[in-house]
Amino acid sequence: MQKLGPLDTAVSQDSYECTIAVECCVFGFQENVLKILLVKRSIEPFKGHWMLPGGAMGKGRTLPQSVNDVLNNLTGIKRISLEQVACYSEVDRHPIKRVVSVSFYALIKPENYPVIPKNYISDISWYALDELPRLGFDHDRLLKDALQKLRQNLRDNLVFGELLPDRFTITELQDLYESILGESLDRRNFRKKVLQMNVLEATSEKKKGVKGGPVLYKLR
Amino acid sequence: MQKLGPLDTAVSQDSYECTIAVECCVFGFQENVLKILLVKRSIEPFKGHWMLPGGAMGKGRTLPQSVNDVLNNLTGIKRISLEQVACYSEVDRHPIKRVVSVSFYALIKPENYPVIPKNYISDISWYALDELPRLGFDHDRLLKDALQKLRQNLRDNLVFGELLPDRFTITELQDLYESILGESLDRRNFRKKVLQMNVLEATSEKKKGVKGGPVLYKLR
DNA sequence: TCAAAAGTGTTCGGCTTACACCCATGA
DNA sequence: TCATGGGTGTAAGCCGAACACTTTTGA
Numbered sequence: 001m002q003k004l005g006p007l008d009t010a011v012s013q014d015s016y017e018c019t020i021a022v023e024c025c026v027f028g029f030q031e032n033v034l035k036i037l038l039v040k041r042s043i044e045p046f047k048g049h050w051m052l053p054g055g056a057m058g059k060g061r062t063l064p065q066s067v068n069d070v071l072n073n074l075t076g077i078k079r080i081s082l083e084q085v086a087c088y089s090e091v092d093r094h095p096i097k098r099v100v101s102v103s104f105y106a107l108i109k110p111e112n113y114p115v116i117p118k119n120y121i122s123d124i125s126w127y128a129l130d131e132l133p134r135l136g137f138d139h140d141r142l143l144k145d146a147l148q149k150l151r152q153n154l155r156d157n158l159v160f161g162e163l164l165p166d167r168f169t170i171t172e173l174q175d176l177y178e179s180i181l182g183e184s185l186d187r188r189n190f191r192k193k194v195l196q197m198n199v200l201e202a203t204s205e206k207k208k209g210v211k212g213g214p215v216l217y218k219l220r
Numbered sequence: 221m222q223k224l225g226p227l228d229t230a231v232s233q234d235s236y237e238c239t240i241a242v243e244c245c246v247f248g249f250q251e252n253v254l255k256i257l258l259v260k261r262s263i264e265p266f267k268g269h270w271m272l273p274g275g276a277m278g279k280g281r282t283l284p285q286s287v288n289d290v291l292n293n294l295t296g297i298k299r300i301s302l303e304q305v306a307c308y309s310e311v312d313r314h315p316i317k318r319v320v321s322v323s324f325y326a327l328i329k330p331e332n333y334p335v336i337p338k339n340y341i342s343d344i345s346w347y348a349l350d351e352l353p354r355l356g357f358d359h360d361r362l363l364k365d366a367l368q369k370l371r372q373n374l375r376d377n378l379v380f381g382e383l384l385p386d387r388f389t390i391t392e393l394q395d396l397y398e399s400i401l402g403e404s405l406d407r408r409n410f411r412k413k414v415l416q417m418n419v420l421e422a423t424s425e426k427k428k429g430v431k432g433g434p435v436l437y438k439l440r
Numbered sequence: 441t442c443a444a445a446a447g448t449g450t451t452c453g454g455c456t457t458a459c460a461c462c463c464a465t466g467a
Numbered sequence: 468t469c470a471t472g473g474g475t476g477t478a479a480g481c482c483g484a485a486c487a488c489t490t491t492t493g494a
Contacts, residue, residue: 412483
């Protein structure tokens with residue numbers, strides 16, 4: 001076993017310090033499919049590769065704050081809420097230096113957050129999950145883990161963040177669920193289930209421009 | 221919003237670096253109750269306080285490796301397997317310097333891992349969960365989160381690590397479950413459930429010295 | 441022999457699944 | 468008017484919860 005640097009988190013002066021990065025899987029729902037926000041790097045390493053937006057934790061900033069900082073600095077997205085996924089510490093996960101990353105996911109409505117590539121990002125785009133490019137670093141794995149966590153949370157809780165507009169039909173909600181879970185669900189059973197959760201409230205409006213004239217719901 | 225130190229995890233030379241610590245909730249099952257291994261600090265800050273064993277990540281070491289390093293250096297425990305719980309990044313969680321901690325939990329048989337206080341640890345002890353002292357730093361919270369994760373994993377998977385001896389009775393297994401979950405379970409339902417999971421195998425032996433002569437089981 | 445723990449089966453209710461027809465609306 | 472999607476109910480199977488008596492063993 002390797003000799004430890006510091007035995008104590010409190011007092012040792014010779015602590016080995018290391019860059020902590022945050023990486024964020026920003027999920028959005030667009031054209032009826034679940035998408036993930038990717039950015040293209042214009043610098044080495046992994047120049048020209050698509051990847052999850054990420055960057056170093058700021059001094060005096062917590063990890064969730066840093067995710068917001070990073071997103072704002074790379075994509076223009078501001079103040080979104082996040083869920084922690086996991087921490088990645090393999091020594092060689094970054095080709096140049098040691099970086100420990102903490103990954104997060106977020107659920108947003110793309111139409112509320114116009115994105116622009118900033119700083120070293122040359123391109124930015126929402127990708128459907130089944131049309132993903134190969135990602136830089138170990139972000140394929142990070143994305144896989146985040147999606148799994150999202151699915152788990154969705155099954156447990158019915159939290160769909162702010163992926164839908166304020167008023168939505170049950171079919172739209174079902175499309176969202178199917179898109180996230182990657183499986184199709186029975187219409188009647190789905191309706192029964194979400195209605196008896198008692199979190200939806202029917203409005204008096206109906207959705208126009210679609211056959212059948214479905215009732216619009218809102219969150220209670 | 222605060223200016224970011226580095227915008228890029230890859231190239232910037234001026235990255236803000238910070239100590240990463242690991243903290244470990246080592247659970248054991250002793251005298252029929254779930255216990256947690258605590259150590260008493262002999263140095264400031266929190267001198268004289270009980271806390272979870274923890275320490276800085278080592279250079280060139282992953283987080284799980286570092287947990288093992290730290291445990292070995294503080295308690296003598298070697299090579300146990302770990303589950304990641306969460307990452308804690310509040311700026312003031314350490315009174316002297318900035319530390320980001322990643323917490324883990326582990327399940328071991330205390331009789332297999334004799335513990336001794338080493339380095340700056342003045343005392344070490346297994347505590348029942350309902351007799352806990354107040355812990356130093358934010359370890360009360362870390363422990364609470366770890367216990368919740370352990371319970372969740374237990375409900376999902378039937379994984380009880382190596383908390384039990386090789387041969388055990390179903391009642392012993394049930395005692396373990398009740399102790400971890402903090403609730404009592406119906407004997408018949410519990411038996412049915414674990415047996416139909418098909419992970420237990422009855423041996424031809426019966427446990428001696430206990431009334432009723434229960435059959436000993438082992439993991440399949 | 442008696443006290444304590446082991447071992448065993450059934451019933452009930454709720455939840456999930458599967459499934460088909462009529463209605464409202466836009467084209 | 469017709470094609471599309473919206474809206475609805477019921478039956479079957481599965482799972483978890485509740486519950487009592489007999490058997491085995493140690494004391």
